[in-house]
Amino acid sequence: MSSLTQHRYLPSFHHHGCTKSTSVHRIRVYCSTKTTTTMKSKPNADQLIVEPRFAPLPTAANYPTESDTSLQSTWSHRAWVAVGCTTLLISLGESIKGSMDMNIWVEPILAGWVGYILADLGSGVYHWAIDNYGDGSTPFVGAQIEAFQGHHKWPWTITKRQFANNLHALARVVTFVVLPIDLLFHDPILQGFVAVCAGCIMFSQQFHAWAHGTKSRLPPLVVALQDSGVLVSRSQHGAHHRPPYNNNYCIVSGVWNEFLDKNQAFEAMEMILYFKLGVRPRSWSEPASEWLEDIQIASQTQSQ
Numbered sequence: 001m002s003s004l005t006q007h008r009y010l011p012s013f014h015h016h017g018c019t020k021s022t023s024v025h026r027i028r029v030y031c032s033t034k035t036t037t038t039m040k041s042k043p044n045a046d047q048l049i050v051e052p053r054f055a056p057l058p059t060a061a062n063y064p065t066e067s068d069t070s071l072q073s074t075w076s077h078r079a080w081v082a083v084g085c086t087t088l089l090i091s092l093g094e095s096i097k098g099s100m101d102m103n104i105w106v107e108p109i110l111a112g113w114v115g116y117i118l119a120d121l122g123s124g125v126y127h128w129a130i131d132n133y134g135d136g137s138t139p140f141v142g143a144q145i146e147a148f149q150g151h152h153k154w155p156w157t158i159t160k161r162q163f164a165n166n167l168h169a170l171a172r173v174v175t176f177v178v179l180p181i182d183l184l185f186h187d188p189i190l191q192g193f194v195a196v197c198a199g200c201i202m203f204s205q206q207f208h209a210w211a212h213g214t215k216s217r218l219p220p221l222v223v224a225l226q227d228s229g230v231l232v233s234r235s236q237h238g239a240h241h242r243p244p245y246n247n248n249y250c251i252v253s254g255v256w257n258e259f260l261d262k263n264q265a266f267e268a269m270e271m272i273l274y275f276k277l278g279v280r281p282r283s284w285s286e287p288a289s290e291w292l293e294d295i296q297i298a299s300q301t302q303s304q
């Protein structure tokens, strides 16, 4: 058991000065069992293999650029965000109308606050799940898994991604989940919870993008909200993109990050899944090329 947790904290090795070479010498640590197999096997210290490897650097051909069309919004993206926002506004309107009719305010506001707190927890659990399990072929979330792997490799691209491009996937989920609730339930307290919780989840990718922004380029209000802890801070999320790449998963307010990381909540869930299903999370096999930021290429591009 100790071997499983121990090798997660081994440092990664970068060669920052290498600009001409087409390969980089990285030390990789990995276990002989595969990441997503369903084999049941007991962890064994002998399975831990440390091997230096020559990993090819990505070429300019697959390195995203600021004008990459994959970062731009399409009309379909904008339509989904518009529908998602409309769905949220119906929910919020239901809550306000019901509150006025029943003359209650404390309960709906409290429900909204609970929704905001739980949205952060939900964003962390979902982010942890797609960072660690499945791949591009996983039903429903395959595209999201690939997008997050790409984000770990090229974190800066999220700041160049257009608004609707960044939010459309979550807007779609919010529409399918919240619209039936809008139609079936008219309780102002429930709608207060749903409007704020779903709203925070839908906009979590925008909060995430702001967490990658530089202070001088962000709107002052956003910086104030980050500094006061209302939105996830730049420093807190920055830690997610540094070794050991297995913490600070929450991206709404980040209020749960310290608690979850201190109590090793995700490690506990990873162990349960491993011993119950034999499935290894990606973070146990770090550093892997798909998680390492392409600092070399990034510096080459910026210097051009």
Ligand SMILES: [Zn+2]
Pocket (backbone or CB within 6 Å): 127, 131, 148, 152, 240
């Ligand atoms: Zn991540």
Ligand SMILES: [Zn+2]
Pocket (backbone or CB within 6 Å): 151, 155, 208, 212, 237, 241
């Ligand atoms: Zn990020």
